[in-house]
Amino acid sequence: MPRRVTINDVATAAGVSRQTVTRAHNDMGDISEATKRRVLEVSAQLGYRPNRFARNLVGRQRLRAAGLLVGSFSNPYFTEIAGAFLAAAAERGWQVMMASRESGSEADAVRMLAKHVDLFVGHFSLPDDELAAAVDGMPTIVIDHRISRPGFHSVEIDLRTGIRQAMEELRARGVRRTGMIDSSYSLRSSPTYSPTPRRLFFEEFAFGAPEPAVVVGEESMAGGGRAFRALMAEYPDVDGVLVFNDMMAIGAVQAAQALGIGVPDQVRILGVDGLTLGAAVHPTVSTISLDREALVASALDIADTLAASNFTRTESLHRTVMPRLLWRESA
Amino acid sequence: MPRRVTINDVATAAGVSRQTVTRAHNDMGDISEATKRRVLEVSAQLGYRPNRFARNLVGRQRLRAAGLLVGSFSNPYFTEIAGAFLAAAAERGWQVMMASRESGSEADAVRMLAKHVDLFVGHFSLPDDELAAAVDGMPTIVIDHRISRPGFHSVEIDLRTGIRQAMEELRARGVRRTGMIDSSYSLRSSPTYSPTPRRLFFEEFAFGAPEPAVVVGEESMAGGGRAFRALMAEYPDVDGVLVFNDMMAIGAVQAAQALGIGVPDQVRILGVDGLTLGAAVHPTVSTISLDREALVASALDIADTLAASNFTRTESLHRTVMPRLLWRESA
DNA sequence: CTGTTAGCGCTTTCAT
DNA sequence: ATGAAAGCGCTAACAG
Numbered sequence: 108m109p110r111r112v113t114i115n116d117v118a119t120a121a122g123v124s125r126q127t128v129t130r131a132h133n134d135m136g137d138i139s140e141a142t143k144r145r146v147l148e149v150s151a152q153l154g155y156r157p158n159r160f161a162r163n164l165v166g167r168q169r170l171r172a173a174g175l176l177v178g179s180f181s182n183p184y185f186t187e188i189a190g191a192f193l194a195a196a197a198e199r200g201w202q203v204m205m206a207s208r209e210s211g212s213e214a215d216a217v218r219m220l221a222k223h224v225d226l227f228v229g230h231f232s233l234p235d236d237e238l239a240a241a242v243d244g245m246p247t248i249v250i251d252h253r254i255s256r257p258g259f260h261s262v263e264i265d266l267r268t269g270i271r272q273a274m275e276e277l278r279a280r281g282v283r284r285t286g287m288i289d290s291s292y293s294l295r296s297s298p299t300y301s302p303t304p305r306r307l308f309f310e311e312f313a314f315g316a317p318e319p320a321v322v323v324g325e326e327s328m329a330g331g332g333r334a335f336r337a338l339m340a341e342y343p344d345v346d347g348v349l350v351f352n353d354m355m356a357i358g359a360v361q362a363a364q365a366l367g368i369g370v371p372d373q374v375r376i377l378g379v380d381g382l383t384l385g386a387a388v389h390p391t392v393s394t395i396s397l398d399r400e401a402l403v404a405s406a407l408d409i410a411d412t413l414a415a416s417n418f419t420r421t422e423s424l425h426r427t428v429m430p431r432l433l434w435r436e437s438a
Numbered sequence: 439m440p441r442r443v444t445i446n447d448v449a450t451a452a453g454v455s456r457q458t459v460t461r462a463h464n465d466m467g468d469i470s471e472a473t474k475r476r477v478l479e480v481s482a483q484l485g486y487r488p489n490r491f492a493r494n495l496v497g498r499q500r501l502r503a504a505g506l507l508v509g510s511f512s513n514p515y516f517t518e519i520a521g522a523f524l525a526a527a528a529e530r531g532w533q534v535m536m537a538s539r540e541s542g543s544e545a546d547a548v549r550m551l552a553k554h555v556d557l558f559v560g561h562f563s564l565p566d567d568e569l570a571a572a573v574d575g576m577p578t579i580v581i582d583h584r585i586s587r588p589g590f591h592s593v594e595i596d597l598r599t600g601i602r603q604a605m606e607e608l609r610a611r612g613v614r615r616t617g618m619i620d621s622s623y624s625l626r627s628s629p630t631y632s633p634t635p636r637r638l639f640f641e642e643f644a645f646g647a648p649e650p651a652v653v654v655g656e657e658s659m660a661g662g663g664r665a666f667r668a669l670m671a672e673y674p675d676v677d678g679v680l681v682f683n684d685m686m687a688i689g690a691v692q693a694a695q696a697l698g699i700g701v702p703d704q705v706r707i708l709g710v711d712g713l714t715l716g717a718a719v720h721p722t723v724s725t726i727s728l729d730r731e732a733l734v735a736s737a738l739d740i741a742d743t744l745a746a747s748n749f750t751r752t753e754s755l756h757r758t759v760m761p762r763l764l765w766r767e768s769a
Numbered sequence: 770c771t772g773t774t775a776g777c778g779c780t781t782t783c784a785t
Numbered sequence: 786a787t788g789a790a791a792g793c794g795c796t797a798a799c800a801g
Contacts (some may be wrong), residue, residue, distance in 0.1 A: 124771070160494040160797085162796080172535075198542075203537075204533055206505075
């Protein structure tokens with residue numbers, strides 16, 4: 108492997124000083140056209156690329172880069188977050204380096220990212236202690252999970268309020284008994300299912316019968332469909348269903364159609380997430396939208412605050428964003 | 439805005455030399471536990487974060503970062519590419535900085551990325567000359583578009599062969615006349631529609647009537663549905679439809695169902711892209727899959743080759759990947 | 770117009 | 786166990 112070509116190599120080969128090479132490469136003036144052309148030619152010949160670390164080290168302009176950790180690129184919720192973050196970050200002058208938890212361990216991903224960025228943002232799944240060890244002092248903005256220790260900041264979503272409002276509106280729309288389809292994702296990391304926060308909020312505000320009508324399904328369209336059939340079989344009187352997320356809700360709506368159950372006439376179905384896809388299917392899926400714009404804006408507010416202090420501030424910063432209810436056709 | 443804390447500040451405050459601070463922060467040994475603890479404490483107090491440019495400049499380990507430019511995060515094709523790239527890149531030790539063409543100009547995005555990465559990969563839409571000016575010498579791997587000038591490399595998809603094979607198979611499955619739904623995206627950048635390469639390949643291999651049955655639609659599920667209705671109205675004898683991409687194909691399938699046209703019994707519908715989503719709907723959508731794994735693997739092969747030469751090689755490298763036909767239910 | 774000097778913030782020698 | 790010196794590759798500031 109050939110040694111990397113440096114500015115000195117070019118200077119020597121072109122018979123000029125390093126400074127002249129810099130001038131040629133940065134359109135700096137104070138250099139004759141002839142010299143400039145010759146230097147650039149030699150550079151091209153040798154395959155010279157300025158070392159970006161050296162350049163940024165000496166440069167006055169402080170670049171800002173955020174490391175975004177997302178759960179999975181095959182989950183539209185995360186890709187929509189990533190897209191929103193990318194757009195908002197670009198507008199505010201942040202560059203974004205991404206990593207996904209899918210490949211390799213979260214701790215490894217974090218360690219790799221650390222060399223390239225000024226702070227982390229994202230959905231983390233490690234326990235707080237292990238996370239703190241992994242990020243090793245890097246300022247970290249956690250999404251959808253409150254954490255209060257120095258160097259950590261968070262953006263929470265007030266899902267409890269969103270679910271309360273949704274249940275109230277379902278009642279107002281004539282629903283007699285509510286049911287829920289929860290995600291079985293806890294089964295992926297432990298041998299026993301444990302209820303998600305969404306389920307706990309649901310049970311708090313469920314109505315129509317003393318026993319909460321809940322079934323658990325796999326996190327996919329097909330899983331939502333199967334869970335809907337199970338729910339209807341076990342609790343036939345349920346006429347309003349909160350579904351863990353929109354993908355599962357789409358599956359549930361399809362299953363209802365296949366069963367000949369009218370949506371929303373006989374059963375109202377409500378997802379969570381606010382996916383764009385939910386507005387493209389028929390009927391469109393009503394949803395408790397986890398407002399991505401607000402979410403990433405809040406995260407970037409924190410990032411900007413940290414950057415403004417040149418990353419010397421360490422006390423925890425927090426934001427809370429409210430979900431927005433999107434009443435489309437399915438509920 | 440406070441000045442950024444440097445290693446010297448910490449050294450002074452802790453009453454030690456810079457080297458001792460380095461030792462404390464990098465678990466380097468040759469330092470007493472007491473000193474180490476004290477230094478780290480002072481660092482935390484002051485909010486010290488090592489400058490990543492200085493660190494990487496002096497570090498022996500050469501980091502490798504790729505800048506990935508995608509078209510849009512609201513298009514599942516691009517997010518699937520991005521996800522595949524991220525996973526494959528992580529495995530090969532590349533970090534990935536992303537930008538999307540959605541926000542701001544492509545040239546600006548490229549200029550911002552340039553400060554952080556060793557090469558570009560992606561879907562570019564600028565004319566070759568403008569692109570060359572924008573990347574300003576940065577090695578660039580172009581996806582899905584051949585370009586042969588120094589410093590540029592490419593990964594092509596042999597869609598022509600894929601479409602030929604697809605048409606042959608449609609004929610074998612009893613299709614009598616083929617039709618196509620093309621994308622109107624050229625209308626976004628110019629006042630007049632111009633046929634996409636996919637249409638040209640289709641017309642080369644269409645069969646069943648002298649006049650090619652083609653309609654143009656907007657690039658979305660709804661657009662695919664509308665186009666399908668128009669196609670059936672104008673060419674009722676068409677019984678095999680190639681659709682520009684999978685999202686539009688899903689819309690076409692839904693439209694067919696709404697019209698009471700059996701899929702695949704009366705009309706066979708075939709998309710392009712190979713989206714995961716196409717396997718989750720009913721009926722599942724047959725498709726000419728633009729093999730993402732192969733695509734990103736090829737791009738990273740080129741990237742590794744360039745890195746191995748320390749980015750001194752400039753002659754164009756090329757790869758071609760074959761699409762894979764996925765015969766699911768709709769065709 | 771061109772070259773020399775200094776220094777960005779850090780880690781790697783090499784002394785002590 | 787700690788510190789002094791040197792240098793990574795580049796650009797800013799000053800000479801000439």
